[in-house]
Amino acid sequence: MTPPTTTVRAEDVRVGDRVLEASGDELTVTRIDAAFMGRPEMIAYVEDTPARWRKLPMMVGADVEIVRTTPA
Amino acid sequence: MTSQPAAHTSPLDVDLTALDGTPLDLDGLRRSAVLVVNVASRCGLTPQYEALERLQKRYAAAGFSVLGVPCNQFAGQEPGTPEEIATFCRATYGTTFPLTEKLDVNGQQRHPLYDRLTGVADSDGQAGEVMWNFEKFLISPAGDVVARFRPPVEPEADEVVAAIERVLP
Numbered sequence: 001m002t003p004p005t006t007t008v009r010a011e012d013v014r015v016g017d018r019v020l021e022a023s024g025d026e027l028t029v030t031r032i033d034a035a036f037m038g039r040p041e042m043i044a045y046v047e048d049t050p051a052r053w054r055k056l057p058m059m060v061g062a063d064v065e066i067v068r069t070t071p072a
Numbered sequence: 073m074t075s076q077p078a079a080h081t082s083p084l085d086v087d088l089t090a091l092d093g094t095p096l097d098l099d100g101l102r103r104s105a106v107l108v109v110n111v112a113s114r115c116g117l118t119p120q121y122e123a124l125e126r127l128q129k130r131y132a133a134a135g136f137s138v139l140g141v142p143c144n145q146f147a148g149q150e151p152g153t154p155e156e157i158a159t160f161c162r163a164t165y166g167t168t169f170p171l172t173e174k175l176d177v178n179g180q181q182r183h184p185l186y187d188r189l190t191g192v193a194d195s196d197g198q199a200g201e202v203m204w205n206f207e208k209f210l211i212s213p214a215g216d217v218v219a220r221f222r223p224p225v226e227p228e229a230d231e232v233v234a235a236i237e238r239v240l241p
Contacts, residue, residue, distance in 0.1 A: 023148050037204060037224060053179020055204070056147050 003067045010043060010058040018067040019045055019056060026067070027056050082215025083108075083188035091142065091154045091171040101170075103213055105136045105239045107227075108189060110143040110177050112150040112205040113160045120206050121165035123227035127236070128169045135213065135241040138169035141185075143177050146205050150174065177202045192217040195231075208232065212239040 005020060013019060019027045029045045036042035036057040044057040058064060084106065088096040109124060124138045142157050144150040152160065154173065161167040175183040178190070178201045186202065189209045193199040199220075208221040210232075219235040226232070 021148065023151070025148060037222075048179055050180050052145075052181065053176060054145050054148070055178075057204075 003069055005065050005067055007063050007065050009060075010062045010064050011060050013045060013058075013064055013066060014068075014070070016068075016070040018069070020065040020067070021056060027054050080215060083185055083209075083211055083217060084215065086184045088185065089173040091158055091173055093154065093173065096170060096172060101137055101139065102215070103135065103241065105131075105213055105236060105241065106139050106211045107136070107232075107236065108139045108141060108185070108209045108211065109227075110175075110202060110205060110207055111140045111171070112143060112146060113152060113157060114149040115146070115205040117204075117206040117223055120227055121161065121167060124169065125165055125167050127227055127233075128167075131236060131240065132168075136236060140167070140169060140171040141177065142171060142174045143202075143205070144174060145176060145178055149205060177207075189217060189220075192220045194220040194222055210235050210239065213241040 013029060013032065015029050015032065017029050019029060021027060027045055027047045028049070030048045031046040033044040033046060036044040041060050042057050043060060044055050047054045082102055084098055084102050088098060090096040107127065112118060128138050142150045150157065161171065177183065177186045190201060191199055192209065204223040206223040208225065208227065209217055210219040212218050218239055221232055
């Protein structure tokens with residue numbers, strides 16, 4: 001069964017969460033960078049795995065749809 | 073046993089495929105000053121193409137070229153096919169500089185071109201991963217990576233133009 005999605009604030013996303021992008025793609029967060037491009041109001045999620053590397057910036061405070069499979 | 077000094081190699085001593093799928097002609101680029109830029113068609117910085125093309129027109133005859141590297145690793149902002157990317161660049165910005173095929177610039181699948189480039193520090197002393205679309209690396213005709221400019225630095229910023237003019241052959 002597919003895990004349910006939930007909406008959290010951008011700064012509450014954790015490593016291990018799968019972020020659903022507007023494009024429909026998913027990004028599995030393996031790292032969260034602060035101050036994207038030097039802007040403290042932005043963070044960036046990074047998926048850095050053997051299979052692929054992707055980066056997705058987000059405004060702090062924005063709503064983000066995620067799938068969370070790790071316990072709270 | 074006598075050890076020999078390692079031969080000096082350029083980051084451009086790699087195989088690169090052009091956006092149209094043919095081998096990229098690197099002989100001319102290896103004799104030129106080259107500004108390598110990872111590009112994307114749907115980024116807020118995409119209008120930097122205009123200034124990149126102006127640099128190309130201004131300095132090409134003096135032995136300079138921009139080399140565009142389409143990359144979809146940053147928020148998926150380069151999702152198109154090679155044909156779509158080529159058409160976008162020509163029709164929107166009239167680009168004449170070469171473009172590679174779509175490449176990874178970060179991560180374990182990173183193209184060897186970027187193995188060398190990402191080892192170079194920017195003006196703040198920071199090396200490592202490419203930060204975002206439109207990061208710029210300047211390679212001299214001798215094959216040295218002489219400058220790294222982060223994405224917000226405009227292609228025609230004084231520091232970029234000065235660096236280019238210092239290394240023209």
